[in-house]
Amino acid sequence: MNYGNPSHVGRRRERTGPEGAPAGSHRAATGPGYSGRRRADPTIVFSLPLPGRLGLDFTRMRLKVAGAVALVAALGVAIVLWNLPGAATGGAAPENAAFLYTGGQALPAGFAEEHPALMDTIAAELEARYGLTPEDLYDAGSRPDAPRVVLTLDRTLQETAEAASGEAGVVAVEPGTGAVLCYYGAESETGADQIGSAAPHPPSSVFDMITAATALEGGASIDSWWTDGEEAVTLTEAVRESRGEAMDAVAAEYGAEGVLDTAAGMGLTAIADEEGNLRDLAEGDYEGLDAADFGAYPVSVVDMAAVYATIAAGGVHAETHFIDRVVDGEDRTVEATQGIRTNQAVAETTAQDLQFVGLGESEAIEGRDFFAVAAEHYGETTQSWFVGAIPQLSVAAWANGSAAADGGIPLWRSVLDTAIEVNGYEAEELPGASGEGEDLTEGIADEDGNIDPDSAYCQANPDEPACAATPSDSPSESDSPSPDETSEEPEPEPTSDEPEPEPTTSEAPEESTSEDCPWIWC
Template sequence: MSPHSVNPHSGPPHQGGPAVPGGPGDHGGAPGNVGRASVVGAVRKTMPLGKKPKSKSKKRMSMRRRRVYAALIMAVLMMLGAGTVAGATYFENVPEPKDLAYGESTTITLADGTPVAGYGEYTRKLVDDYEEIPDEVVWSLLALEDKNFFEHDGVDWKGTTRALVNNVTGGDTQGASTITQQYAGMVEDIRGDISYGRKAKEAIMAMKMEQDYSKEEILTHYLNLNFYGRGAYGIAAASEVWFGEKVKDLDWGQAMMLVMQVKAGDGSFDPRVAGEDSTAPQDRWDYGMNELKKMGHIDQAEIDAGMPETEESLENPGTWGNNTPTGFLTNPTDGYIWDELYSRYGLTQNDFYGKDEDTGGYTVELTINSKVQDAAEDTASRGDLKRQEEDGVLVDDNGDPVEEEADAAEYENEDGYYEFKNDNENAALYKQNPSMANAVVAVEPGTGRVLGYYGGENGLGVDKAGLENPHPPSSTFKMITAATAVKNNASIDSWWNSDSPREFDSLEDFEDNAIENAGTDENTDRTLTDAVRDSRNTPMYAIAEKYGATAILQTAIDMGLRTLTQTEDGEPVTYKFYRADDGTITYSRHGVRELDDGTFETLDNGNINPMASLDGYEDDEVTPKTTELDLESKNSPFYYHIGFGQYPTTVKDMATVYATIAADGVYNETHFVEKVYDRDGNEYPEQRPLEQTQALTTEIARNLQYVGSTIDGDGGAIDRPYTGKTGTWEAAEEFSPANAHTWYVGAIPQLSIATWVGNATAESAPLLNPEGSIDGVFGSTLSYPVWKQFMEGSIDAMGYDSQAWGEAAHVGSPITDDIENEDGTIDPSSPYCAANPTDTRCGVPGGDGGGNGNGGDENCTPIQEMLDLCEQGGGDGDGDGGGGNGNGNGNGNGGNDDDD
C-alpha cells in the first residue's frame, strides 16, 4: 500500500461502552463535512461541540471553594520558594485558546475524500467539532491520561497534593496533571518546566479554562494542539500521516497508537522510530488497550488483533504523497492543480502552504475517481525502473554505493535501454518487452473531469502523460484534421488522393518535398472516412494545404488541445494555448530561456526552468506574454505536417479531444479540481466558471463517431459502441525502420481514454516486441490492448450502461477536387470511378466522334442496305465518344462527355 493510501480496514463501528453522563458515550460520533478549525488551539465558543455534561456523580465545586484551594496551594508553593508571582496575576492572564493562531497544512483528496497528498511546512490539521471525534479516540486518550476527566473540575486535587508531598520529601517532581492542566501547560509552552511553580500555574489556568469552556471543548482543544510525532500536529493530521485515514475511520488499535504519542514527541512510542529492539511501543499499547478493556469499552478481540501497522515515516511531514502516480497532479513544482487553483480560485501556493498565521487549512478535492484510478494503475503500472547494482549493492552513476534506491543509477541493459521491474502481473504490457513504458488518461465527456491519470509510478519523476514529456500524436490527430475538412464543407464521403510518395507544391523548398504513407507505396485515392481509418498521411497533408494548418490548429484548440511542441533553432519550444470567451486564441512560448547575462532562468530550487516563458512576462513577472493566433496565416506557427500529427502533445490533451467528440461536439474544460474547502469546511467560491463551448456541431461530431466506430486492434472490439483511432510514429532515423510511439485514443459516451506506449529510455528510442526486435509493434498491437483493458476495467468499476451513438446524416459535400486531373477528369481505373461508374468525369475511353468510317455509299438504296450490299463506314462524329458506328450518316454517336 503506497504512503497515505486508504487502509481497507476502516475499523468497527463506535462501541462507546458504558456512557458517562454527558461524556463521550452521549455523542453520535458523526463526521462533519471536511472542515478545519481556524486556529490550532481554538474551536470558538459559539460552535456546537457536543453536549455539556448533564449531571455529575459529584457536585462541581463552587467558584469560591476552587479559589480557596488555589490560594492554599499557591501559599504553600510560595512558602517553599517556588512561586514568585501572585495567583491572581496568573488567573487574570490566562491566554484563551481562541487567541492561538497558526497556519495549517493543506490536504488533497480523491473525489471520495481519500487523502492522497499534503502541502505545508508541517502536517497540521484540526477537527472543527467534538462530534467529529470518534469514541475510539476519546476513550483511548482518557484511558491513558485522565480516566476521571468528565468527573473532575480541571485539577486533580488529590494527585496534585500527593505530588506536592512527594516533591517536598524528595520524590518525583512531576506530579499529576489532568488533561486540562496538560493543555494549559501546552498553551503556555511550559511543559519543559519541572519547577514546583509550574504546577500552581497549570492549576490556576486549568480552573480558568473550566469556567470558560465545556469539557468537550477542552478535549477538542487538547487533541487539536498536541504533537503526535512524524511532523503531525492535531489528531486529524496524525490519522492521515500515521494511517492514511480520516479520524472518523480509526479503529481502537489505531486510536490507541495515536493518543499514546501525546507525551512522546521524541518517537519513543513510535515503532518505526524506536526500532525493533525497543519494547516501549508495544508495552504502552498493551497497557492502554488493557485499560480500555477494564473500562468496558473493548473486549479481548481488539487486543488480540495486535498493534496496527503504520504508514512509513515521511521525510517531509507537511508535504507528502507526491511520489505516487497522482503526484504528477499535486507536486509543488509542476503539479497540474496549482495553475488551476490560481486560475479558477485566485489562490496561490503560499495560500495553501500554511506557514504564515491564518493561512492554509484548505482541503482540495480532486476529480480523480478512486475506482477509475485503481483501474488505471492496475492497467499501466509496470513498477519502478530497475536500478544499477554491483555485487548486490545499489550504486550511483559514479559506481559509488548508495542506501536509497532513488539515489541509484537506472539500470541499462546490453542495448542501452532502461527496464522496468515489471512486477505487476495485471499490467496490460506484462508480457511485453520490459523497456516499454505506457501512460493513460481518462476524461469524462460532458464534464471535463479527469477521472484517472497515470504518467508513471513516481509523481516526482518524468510524467509520460503530461507536458514535460509530450509525444507526436500521429494518426490519432487525423480525427481533428477530418473535422476541419467537414467544417469547411467537405463531407466524410469526400475523396482524397492517397498516392505515396506524393509531392506537394508547399514542400518545394524542403529537402524532402514528398509525403509518404507509412509502410506502403500506392497510387490510389480514398474517401475521407477510409483515409482516416487506413491512417493515410498524404490526404491529411492535402487537407492542411487546402484549408490551412492554422485552421486545423484552431479546430484542435476548440476541441480541447492546449499544448503543442515543435523544434525551433534546434531546441524544443512548447506552445500553450488560451481561448477567450469570445473565441480569441492566444499562445505563449515556453522552453529553456537564456538571460542577457548568459545565465538561464531557474526554478526556486535552482534548477534550470524547462518551461520558462521565452517571450518574457507581464508586469507581474508571473504571467507569460502571449501572442494572438493569426487565423489569416495558413501555416503559422505550425506547418502543414500538423495534419497527420507530427507535433508532440500530451496524452491528457488527446483524451480531452476525443471527449469532445464523444460529447456530441461540446468541449468541457479539462480539470483536476472538483472543489476547494476552507479551514472552516465551507466550499470556497470559484472566481471563474469552467469553460464550456460547442466546438463542433452535433452532426460533425456524430460523423466523427461513425468514422472511428470500426477501428480497433489486437483482441477485438469492446462489446459496446465506441469510437477511436490508432496511431504509430516512426523512431529516429538511426533506428529506421523502427517505430517509437504508438497510440490508441477512444471513447464510449461516458468516458474518453487516451493511451500511449513508448520506450522508457528516450522519445527517439525504438519500440520493441517481447523478443527484443522491432517487428509487429503498432498502435493496434501495443496501445490498443492497454486502452481496451483500462476501458473495460473502468466500465466494470463504474457500472456504465451500454449506450449507442446518436445518428446524423453525412453533412458537407462529397468533393473530389483532390483526385481530379487538371482537365477535370478522374482516372477511370481509380477506386472512385469503380464506386461511381456513371460519373462522366471518369473519362470513358473513346475518340473524337469517330471519323474512322468511310462515309458509306451515299447512293445505297434501302433494299441494298437491307441485303447488306452497301459499303459500310461512319462519318466524323461530333462528340468525344467512340468511333463512328458505320451507319453512313456521319454522326458518329459521340461519347457521353456531359453530366447527363
C-alpha cells in the first residue's frame, strides 16, 4: 500500500467540452430545469371588420395591442421553449426521450449502448422503486403519453467524467441524498463498467477510513496508539501515513465482523473474498474474511464514493440512487412506492474526526477544505485510487495500468472543479477534531501493561507510569541493587567481615619467624 498525501492534489487541469469548447460553455445547461409543460400551438386567428375612421382607429389600436400581445406571446413561447428538456442546449424535446438528465435535457441517442451496465442498474431501480420497466416508458410512436424518467445525472458533470482517457473511471455522489451526479466506468476503453458492483478493485489504504471509523465508534480517539512494526503511531498517523501493520492491528482489535458492520452502514454493499466471490454485506456474509486483508479484498468504486459521502454528511448514509423523479404523460410527478433509505451510520463526532484525519490543505482546491485518501495497489497491474469530498460532493476516481500514472488525481479534480463551477458550491470550513474518545494505549503495551520507554508515546508522555523502565532493567521499589548486582556481592561480604583478621594477618608476617603461628598458612 502506498498512501498519497491528500494535501497535494496537484495543479488545476484545464478542461474542455465537446469540440474543444471551454467548460464554462456548458453553464447554460444548468439553467431553468424541466418545467413539466408541453408546447401548445400558439397560433390565434382574430378578425373583426369595422367601417370608416372608427375602423382605422381601431385598426391602429389593434396593431398596438396586437404588437403587445405578440411580444407577450413571443416571450411566453420563449419561456416554454427554454423550459423544455434539451431546449437550452439544442437537445431533443421531451417527447422524444424516455430518460432525461436532471436538468431536463435528453440523454444522447447512444447513451444506452455506451453504458449498458449503468442502464441495467437504472432499470433495476425503476422497477424496485416505481414498479415500472423501460417498456412502460415514453415512446414517440407507441406510448406518447407514457412516463418519463428524470435521472440524478448532471449533464455537464457526466460529459466531464466521460472525457477521461485510458482505463479510468469516476463517480460523484451527493452527501445526504445519495444522488449520483456523474458515473463513468471506462466502458469505451475496456468494454465493461469498471466502477460498478460487478467489477470491484482492491481499495488499499482507501479502506482505512472504514477501519478508523470502527475504532472511533468503539470508543477510541484519533490519538489512540497502535503498533506499526517497531514504532508506536496514533490512529491519525496510521491513516494519514498508510501504516499497514497499524491499521491491520486496529482491524484485528475490533474484528472482521465489527469492521464490516461499520462498512455496511456507511454504504459498502459488497466485498469480494480472496477467490473473487462477492459477499453481500446486507446478508452479513463475513465468513472467512480476515481483518488483516481489508486493503486487498476488492470493493466497488461507487460504494467507496458512497462511504466518503456518508463521512461528508456528518455520518448520515443515504442510499445511492440514479432516479430523481418520474413524470407521467401530464407532467405530474409519479409517487415512488419505495423511498430513499437513510440512516445515521456513525456518530456525527466520528464523521467529524474522520474528516480531520483526511483533511487536506485548503490551498489544494482553491481555498476550500476537503478530506481525501489516495492509494495504490500493486498486483498484476498498478491500480490507483483517489477518493475524497467537500461537504457538498463526494468523488471517487480509479485508474488502472498506464492511466494510473497520475494517481487518479487529475480526473478527481476535473469532476470536482466542474461541480464547484457549475453548481456554485460555496467553500465550507470543516469543523476539526471533536476531542471525543479515549486515548487507548493497549495497542502498544506488552502483556504486563508496560510500554517501551523509547517509544513515541513515552517520549510524548514521559510521566506516564506505564512508561517506567521494564522489570528487566529497572530498580526495585526499595532501590536495592538489581539481582545481577547482588549476585556479585556475596563474595565481598565475607571479605568485608575479614578486615578484622586482616590487621592480624598484616601483623602475622612480623611474627612469621615465630614457631607458634596460629594460621594454617604459616
